[in-house]
Amino acid sequence: xxxxxxxxxxxxxxxxVTLDVPEGSSxxxxxxxxxxxxxxxxxxxxxxxxTKGKVLVDGLATTNASISQLAKKVGIIFQNPEKSFFSETxxxxxxxxxxxxxxxxxxxxxxxxxxxxxxxxxxYLSSNPFDLSGGEKRRLSIASVLAWRPEVVxxxxxxxxxxxxxxxxxxxxLRGFKAEGKSVVIVTHDVDFALLTSERTALMDDGSxxxxxxxxxxxxxxxxxxxxxxxxxxxxxxxxxxxxxxxxQDRFAPVDLASLLGGK
Amino acid sequence: xxxxxxxxxxxxxxxxxxxxxxxxxxxxxxxxxxTGPSGSGKTSLARLITGLIPNSYPxxxxxxxxxxxxxxxxSKIHTLAQKVGFVLQNxxxxxxxxxVEDDVAFGPxxxxxxxxxxxxxxxxxxxTTGLEDQRQRPPFELSGGFQQRAxxxxxxxxxxxxxxxxxxxxxxxxxxxxxxxxxxxxLRSELGVTxxxxxxxxxxxxxxxxxxxxxxxxxxxxDATPIAALDLCLxxxxxxxxxxxxxxxxxxxxxxxRMSERPPSEPSTYVDSIRRRMGESVG
Amino acid sequence: xxxxxxxxxRFSKLDTPVHRLDPRTKLIMxxAFTLLGVTxxxxxxxxxxxxxxxxxxxxxxxxxMWLRSLRALLLFLVLILLAQAIATGNxxxxxxxxxxxxxxxxxxxxxxxxxxxxxxxxxxxxxGISADVALSFTLSMRFIPVIAEEFQSIFxxxxxxxxxxxxxxxxxxxxxxxxxxxxxxxxxxRRTYEIADALELRGYGALKSRTRxxxxxxxxxxVLALLALVALSAGLIYYRLVIPxxxxxxxxxLL
Numbered sequence: 001x002x003x004x005x006x007x008x009x010x011x012x013x014x015x016x017v018t019l020d021v022p023e024g025s026s027x028x029x030x031x032x033x034x035x036x037x038x039x040x041x042x043x044x045x046x047x048x049x050x051t052k053g054k055v056l057v058d059g060l061a062t063t064n065a066s067i068s069q070l071a072k073k074v075g076i077i078f079q080n081p082e083k084s085f086f087s088e089t090x091x092x093x094x095x096x097x098x099x100x101x102x103x104x105x106x107x108x109x110x111x112x113x114x115x116x117x118x119x120x121x122x123x124y125l126s127s128n129p130f131d132l133s134g135g136e137k138r139r140l141s142i143a144s145v146l147a148w149r150p151e152v153v154x155x156x157x158x159x160x161x162x163x164x165x166x167x168x169x170x171x172x173x174l175r176g177f178k179a180e181g182k183s184v185v186i187v188t189h190d191v192d193f194a195l196l197t198s199e200r201t202a203l204m205d206d207g208s209x210x211x212x213x214x215x216x217x218x219x220x221x222x223x224x225x226x227x228x229x230x231x232x233x234x235x236x237x238x239x240x241x242x243x244x245x246x247x248x249q250d251r252f253a254p255v256d257l258a259s260l261l262g263g264k
Numbered sequence: 265x266x267x268x269x270x271x272x273x274x275x276x277x278x279x280x281x282x283x284x285x286x287x288x289x290x291x292x293x294x295x296x297x298x299t300g301p302s303g304s305g306k307t308s309l310a311r312l313i314t315g316l317i318p319n320s321y322p323x324x325x326x327x328x329x330x331x332x333x334x335x336x337x338x339s340k341i342h343t344l345a346q347k348v349g350f351v352l353q354n355x356x357x358x359x360x361x362x363x364v365e366d367d368v369a370f371g372p373x374x375x376x377x378x379x380x381x382x383x384x385x386x387x388x389x390x391x392t393t394g395l396e397d398q399r400q401r402p403p404f405e406l407s408g409g410f411q412q413r414a415x416x417x418x419x420x421x422x423x424x425x426x427x428x429x430x431x432x433x434x435x436x437x438x439x440x441x442x443x444x445x446x447x448x449x450x451l452r453s454e455l456g457v458t459x460x461x462x463x464x465x466x467x468x469x470x471x472x473x474x475x476x477x478x479x480x481x482x483x484x485x486x487d488a489t490p491i492a493a494l495d496l497c498l499x500x501x502x503x504x505x506x507x508x509x510x511x512x513x514x515x516x517x518x519x520x521x522r523m524s525e526r527p528p529s530e531p532s533t534y535v536d537s538i539r540r541r542m543g544e545s546v547g
Numbered sequence: 548x549x550x551x552x553x554x555x556x557r558f559s560k561l562d563t564p565v566h567r568l569d570p571r572t573k574l575i576m577x578x579a580f581t582l583l584g585v586t587x588x589x590x591x592x593x594x595x596x597x598x599x600x601x602x603x604x605x606x607x608x609x610x611x612m613w614l615r616s617l618r619a620l621l622l623f624l625v626l627i628l629l630a631q632a633i634a635t636g637n638x639x640x641x642x643x644x645x646x647x648x649x650x651x652x653x654x655x656x657x658x659x660x661x662x663x664x665x666x667x668x669x670x671x672x673x674x675g676i677s678a679d680v681a682l683s684f685t686l687s688m689r690f691i692p693v694i695a696e697e698f699q700s701i702f703x704x705x706x707x708x709x710x711x712x713x714x715x716x717x718x719x720x721x722x723x724x725x726x727x728x729x730x731x732x733x734x735x736x737r738r739t740y741e742i743a744d745a746l747e748l749r750g751y752g753a754l755k756s757r758t759r760x761x762x763x764x765x766x767x768x769x770v771l772a773l774l775a776l777v778a779l780s781a782g783l784i785y786y787r788l789v790i791p792x793x794x795x796x797x798x799x800x801l802l
Binding site: 032033034133134135160161162163164165166167189190191192229230231233234235237238241242245247259260261 | 300301302303407408431434435436437438439440442464467503504505506507508509511512515529531532534535536538539542
C-alpha cells in the first residue's frame with residue numbers, strides 16, 4: 001500500500017507549503033515555536049482543511065473524507081497527551097481509539113493486549129491513567145494511538161519536558177516503527193533529536209516551508225538553520241565538520257550517537 | 265540560606281516517600297542546578313524550599329528544613345514568599361493580570377506597599393528583565409520566552425533573596441532557551457540573587473552554575489561542581505541528560521590531550537579523533 | 548454560534564473618551580439604560596435610548612463589534628419578533644419590542660467592550676467589594692480564553708482518535724463529548740490549585756488589606772457623562788409621566 005501525501009495549503013497560518021511523506025520514511029518538521037508546525041500536521045488527518053491546494057493521504061483528498069477515516073491511517077500524538085486522558089482504566093483508554101475505528105470487541109481486546117505488552121503497560125491495564133507516573137503516562141498516550149495500527153505516526157514535540165530515560169525509550173520506539181515499515185513524522189524544535197531519529201526534514205518559519213531535504217544535506221549547509229530562525233547545536237556542528245572532512249555520507253542521518261562516541 | 269537536614273516527606277495518601285533523608289545546603293550568592301529523572305523528587309524539593317510543602321501539599325514531614333531563617337513547616341506560604349521567589353513551570357498560571365505591568369505590580373500590591381514604592385519596583389523589575397516595551401501588553405499574548413520573563417519580573421518585584429525556577433526552559437524552543445540562559449546569567453551578575461534552578465537541559469546550564477545536584481529516588485545522589493558532578497554520574501551510571509560537549513570530551517579528550525581544561529565547545533576539535541576511531545583515514 | 552456569542556463581550560484596548568471613563572460611571576450608565584429600557588414600551592423612548600447607545604458605540608469605536616455581536620443574537624431577535632407578532636397581531640409594535648431587546652443588550656455590550664476586567668475589578672474593590680471577589684471575577688475573565696483553547700486542543704486530540712460527535716440525538720451527542728469534557732474538567736481543577744498556589748507565592752493574603760497601585764478616578768468627562776445621564780433620564784421620565792404614549796394600534800389602523 002502506498003502511503004504518501006503531498007499538498008499545498010495556503011492560509012494565513014500556513015503559506016504555500018508543499019510536502020511529501022513517502023511510505024516508510026522518517027521525517028522531521030523543524031522550526032521555532034509558532035512557525036506553523038502544529039497547524040501543518042492538523043491538515044494530515046482533516047482536523048484542518050486547506051483553504052488553498054490539497055492534502056492527499058494515500059491518494060484520498062482530506063476534503064473528501066471524514067476525520068475518523070483519515071485518522072485510521074494517520075495517527076497523531078499531540079503535545080501533552082496526558083491532558084486528554086478520560087477513562088477509568090488504562091485498558092479503556094487504549095481501547096477508545098480502536099473502538100471508534102470500528103474494531104470488533106475481539107479485535108479490540110487483541111490490540112489492547114498486544115500494544116500494552118509492547119509498551120510495558122500490561123501490569124497496569126486495570127489502573128487509573130491518572131495514577132501512572134510521568135513516563136508511564138507518555139507510554140500510554142503512544143499506546144493509545146498505536147492501538148489501531150495507523151500506517152503513519154505523527155508526533156508533535158515528543159521531547160518537551162522529557163527526562164533522559166524517556167528520550168532513550170522514544171528513540172527506540174521510533175526505530176521500531178521504522179522497522180515495521182511505518183511512516184513517521186516528528187514535529188520538533190530539538191534539532192539533535194531530529195538528527196537521531198529522522199532521515200529527511202522540512203524547515204518551517206513563520207508559516208512557510210523554507211527548506212526541505214535530507215538531514216545530511218542540512219548538515220552540509222548549516223547556514224540553512226538561520227533561515228528557519230534556528231541555531232546549529234554542538235552535535236550538528238560536529239556532524240558538519242565530519243562531513244566536511246570527508247566522512248562518508250552513508251553513516252549519517254539518522255545519526256548514530258553511540259558509534260560517534262566510540263561505542264560508549 | 266537554605267539548610268535541609270535529613271528531610272523525609274511523603275504526600276498525604278501517598279504510598280512512598282518522595283524525599284528520603286535529604287541533606288542540602290545552599291549558600292548566599294550560589295547558582296545551583298537540580299536535575300534528575302521525572303518523579304525523582306526534584307519538584308518536591310523545590311516545593312519544600314518555597315513552603316508549598318507542607319502548606320499546600322500536606323503530608324508527613326520529618327527532619328529540619330530552614331529557609332532564610334524560617335522553619336518551613338511553621339511558616340505560611342505568603343510569608344516565605346516575601347523572601348523566596350518561586351517561578352513555576354507553567355508561567356501561564358502565574359500571570360494574573362491583563363497587562364504585564366499590572367501583573368508585576370500584583371506582588372507589591374499584596375504587600376501593601378505605598379503606591380510610589382510599587383511604581384518604582386514595577387519600573388525597576390521591567391527594566392531589569394528587559395520588558396519595558398511590553399509593559400502594556402497582555403501577558404498571554406507574549407511569546408514563550410517573554411512570558412517566562414514576565415513571570416520572573418513579577419517575582420522579582422517582591423525583592424526576594426532567593427530565586428527558585430522550576431524547569432523554565434521546558435516549553436521554550438532552542439533559540440529561546442539559549443536566550444533565556446544569557447538573560448538569567450546577566451540577571452544574576454547584576455543582582456547577585458541566590459538562584460536554584462530545576463532543569464533537564466543540562467547542556468545549556470552546566471557551564472553557568474556553581475553546583476549540580478542530582479536527585480534520584482527521593483535522595484541526593486550527587487552534589488558537586490559541574491564537571492565533578494557529571495563525572496560521578498557517569499561513574500555511577502546515572503540517568504541524566506549528559507551534555508554532548510561533555511560526553512565527547514570524555515570520549516576523545518585524552519586523544520587530543522585536552523583533559524585538563526573544561527570541555528571545549530568547538531566540535532571541530534574532535535573530528536580527527538572520531539575519524540580515526542571509526543577507521544577512516546585522517547585528513 | 549456559542550463561542551461567537553462570547554466575543555460579543557470582549558474588551559478591546561482603545562483610547563477613546565468612553566474607554567477612559569471611570570468604570571463606576573459606566574456601570575451607573577449601563578444600569579440606568581437597562582432600567583429605562585426595560586420599563587418602557589414607548590417607541591420614542593426606545594428610539595432615543597437606542598440613538599444614545601449608538602452615539603456611545605460610535606465614540607468608543609465599537610460599532611463594528613456591536614454589529615457583529617448582533618449577528619450572533621439575530622436568531623433571538625427574529626424569534627422575539629415573530630412571537631410578539633403572533634401574540635399581538637401588531638407587526639410594528641413587535642418590531643419595537645425586538646428593538647427594546649437590542650437596547651437592553653447593547654447597554655451591557657458597550658460596557659464590556661470599553662471596560663477592562665482589571666479596571667472593573669479595581670472599581671469593585673474601591674466600592675468596597677472584597678478583594679477576593681474582585682480577584683475571582685478578573686481571574687475568571689482572564690482564563691476564559693485559556694480554557695476555551697484547552698477545550699479545542701482536547702477536542703482535536705480525541706477526534707484524532709476517531710471521536711465522532713455528529714451522530715444521534717442531543718443526549719447521545721452530549722455523552723459522546725465526555726472524552727472531551729472529563730479531561731477538560733480535570734485540567735481546570737488542577738489549574739485552579741496551581742493558580743491558588745501562585746497567588747500565595749506572590750504574597751496574596753499575607754496582609755489584611757492590599758494597596759491598589761492604580762485607582763480609577765473620576766475626571767471631568769465622568770462628571771459630564773453623569774450630568775448628561777441625569778438630564779436624559781429626567782427628560783425621559785418627564786415624557787413618560789406627562790405626555791401620553793403613542794398608541795401604535797391606532798397607527799396601524801391608519802395604514
